[in-house]
Amino acid sequence: MTLDVRAAAARVIGDVLGGHSLNQALPNRLSQVSERDRSLLQQLCYGTLRQAPRLQAILGQLLEKPLRDKDRDLQGLLLCGLYQLEGTRVPDHAAVGATVDATRVLKKHWAKGVVNAILRRYLRERAQLTQSLEPAAAASHPPWLFHKITRQWPAVAAAIMEANNQQPPMTLRVNDRRLSRADYLSDLLNQGIAATAGNFSPHAIQLAHPIDVWALPGFTAGAVSVQDEAAQMAAFLLQAGAGERVLDACAAPGGKTCHILELQPHLAELVAMDIDALRLQKVSENLQRLCLQATLLSGNAAHPPEQLRLASFDRILVDAPCSASGVIRRHPDVKLLRRESDIAQLAEQQRGILNGLWPLLKAGGTLLYATCSILDEENSQVVQRFLAEQENAELSCANMPWGEPASCGRQLLPSTGGPDGMFYALIRKAP
Ligand SMILES: C[S@@+](CC[C@H](N)C(=O)[O-])C[C@H]1O[C@@H](n2cnc3c(N)ncnc32)[C@H](O)[C@@H]1O
Secondary structure, eight states: OOOOHHHHHHHHHHHHHTTOOHHHHHHHHHTTSOGGGHHHHHHHHHHHHHTHHHHHHHHHHHOSSOOOGGGHHHHHHHHHHHHHHHHSOSOHHHHHHHHHHHHHHTTOGGGHHHHHHHHHHHHHHHHHHHHTOOHHHHTTSOHHHHHHHHHHSTTTHHHHHHHHTSOOOEEEEEOTTTOOHHHHHHHHHHTTOOEEEOSSOTTEEEESSOOOGGGSTTTTTTSEEEOOHHHHHHHHHHOOOTTOEEEESSOTTOHHHHHHHHHOTTOSEEEEEESOHHHHHHHHHHHHHTTOOOEEEEOOTTSOOTTSOTTOEEEEEEEOOOOOTTOTTTOTTHHHHOOHHHHHHHHHHHHHHHHHHGGGEEEEEEEEEEESOOOGGGTHHHHHHHHHHOTTEEEEOOOOOSSEEETTEEEEOOOTTSOOOEEEEEEEEOO
8 A cells, every 4th residue: 555645745744843854754755655656755845845944934824723743744744735835836726635635644634624724724815924924934944044144145145045945956977987078968968868067077967857866877887976066076176196095084975985086096095984884885885886996984083993093194085064054955854953053063073073083194184174064163163273273284275266265265155056055175284
């Protein structure tokens, strides 16, 4: 028996409302719906979560009293119902009917009338309901994040938040060792897959419409990988040379590890470390598909394992755990799960990782600090503090002719139809 797609979406969204990540909540449900409903389920979950702060504010006006915690699935269903009325081409009557029907699947027959009444009232009062929204809700961001983005990026805050609310492009990284970007572009066009060359990375190709990776020509054989253009800049900035030893300290799932190896086939060694042994498995799968080799190591970058000898690496990449505020469009659950208090904790963790890794870098070596955050607390402020704490660390002025200048590095901002938000700073160890 397969599960009704709206009931499945309601449960996924309910799980996220209860504190689970979308990556934890979605995969199980995908296997419970029929094959033809899978992409609709994804669209309903991602679309509803991208609009969740806005839809929650609308729902708050429509509910007489807040729903109980045990009815999170019902809240998920209502949010998903509103999303269909606001953001999809499903005819209103069909969206209302199917959403009301899903109450039966959720075994919440008592809520049938409530769901029907709320969605119909929304259709009647849509203009008033949306006009009275607070600015953060109207922009579909939690207030704390809305204020941070507005304060830190005043000139472009609206564009950033608009980009966060959109479906991101699907971007590929062509494996230069196998074929050129121009050749792969013509392979795609020959197969009727519309695509264009990226703007910054010479390996990037942007698809006009996302497709299943297995439908990409040569994917299994390692001709391409899926990687946003902003993330592709890491390997170019690291500039690993032949014969060098490189540590990718927060490596999973291995997108940047593989790009570094594609770009420099003659490294002495690349050690790909991650604290999460399960996620390291993904690195291994990616290396295998691309026929690349690295030493995999499970370990905590803040307290590196003893087998990593002091001053033994020429280059270190620190793609640090962060708020993911630059990739919200890919992880829209961030809007519901992140709290303002997380940011200071993350900054502390990032500082611990930088300090833990520093002794492993050779004198004269380079460390690339990267995050997929757009918040200064996790970016320039972390680097600034690190530079103040480590006498032999100095900021390197790399050639970064893209993005926005930051006080201690360079920031790519998420843009509609463009790259994700990523921060980069290159730090050199005095010789
Ligand atoms: C942004 S992701 C890395 C993405 C990866 N570099 C890529 O391009 O595919 C951050 C990674 O850091 C790992 N991580 C978090 N804390 C860590 C720590 N203290 N030491 C090592 N890895 C850590 C997480 O498990 C996660 O896989």
